[in-house]
Amino acid sequence: MDLVPIFARWLHFLAGVMWIGLLYYFNFVQVPALKAAAADNTAAGITKHVAPRALFYFRWASLVTWLAGAALLGGQFVNAFTLSKGMAGIGVGAWLGTIMLFNVWGLIWPNQQKILGMKPATDEEKNKARRIAFLASRTNVMLSIPMLFFMAGGWSHRGTFGL
Amino acid sequence: MKNPLDSLWGTIIAGVILTAILYAVVKNVLN
Numbered sequence: 688m689d690l691v692p693i694f695a696r697w698l699h700f701l702a703g704v705m706w707i708g709l710l711y712y713f714n715f716v717q718v719p720a721l722k723a724a725a726a727d728n729t730a731a732g733i734t735k736h737v738a739p740r741a742l743f744y745f746r747w748a749s750l751v752t753w754l755a756g757a758a759l760l761g762g763q764f765v766n767a768f769t770l771s772k773g774m775a776g777i778g779v780g781a782w783l784g785t786i787m788l789f790n791v792w793g794l795i796w797p798n799q800q801k802i803l804g805m806k807p808a809t810d811e812e813k814n815k816a817r818r819i820a821f822l823a824s825r826t827n828v829m830l831s832i833p834m835l836f837f838m839a840g841g842w843s844h845r846g847t848f849g850l
Numbered sequence: 851m852k853n854p855l856d857s858l859w860g861t862i863i864a865g866v867i868l869t870a871i872l873y874a875v876v877k878n879v880l881n
Contacts, residue, residue: 714858714861715858770880772880772881773881775876775880775881776876776881779872779876822853822855825855825856825861826855828858828861828862828865829855829861829862829864829865829868830865830868831865832862832865832866832868832869833865833868833869833872833873836869836873837872837876848873848877849877849881850873850876850877850881
């Protein structure tokens with residue numbers, strides 16, 4: 688019995704739920720909440736106490752998800768990423784997850800640091816950072832839809848979609 | 851033209867369309 692794929696799959700799901708759950712929290716809850724809070728000057732509670740904690744778990748969960756996914760692919764890692772025959776479905780899922788990981792660490796996190804005042808930035812830089820982080824986050828919501836379709840490709844997918 | 855990512859529904863619809871396109875590519879070209 689090989690324990691690595693068992694625990695890699697488990698960890699991949701646990702961390703993935705936290706990552707994508709927080710991504711949906713940001714987009715479906717926090718962004719509209721901040722808009723409403725700005726109107727009555729109560730946004731500080733969210734930006735000071737909630738957002739930094741949510742971002743901490745969000746960014747580290749994204750890395751753990753990717754690493755556990757790579758461990759789960761194991762010897763099929765290269766076949767998946769080169770979209771080899773029979774591995775193209777999960778390979779597309781893996782590529783989408785990789786692009787999303789880059790968006791988290793390369794675009795969302797550096798710009799959120801400016802927005803939340805963890806890094807010095809002028810008002811103009813903050814406004815630019817807000818737009819970039821927003822679009823990167825929305826891009827990840829969009830990409831999560833096909834990513835989850837291809838990641839979840841089990842027997843039902845094979846039977847119905849031939850993947 | 852408005853950016854579909856500015857609205858949640860636009861984002862979801864774009865994701866579903868992207869799913870259909872990628873599925874067609876995987877099924878007909880890569881598999």
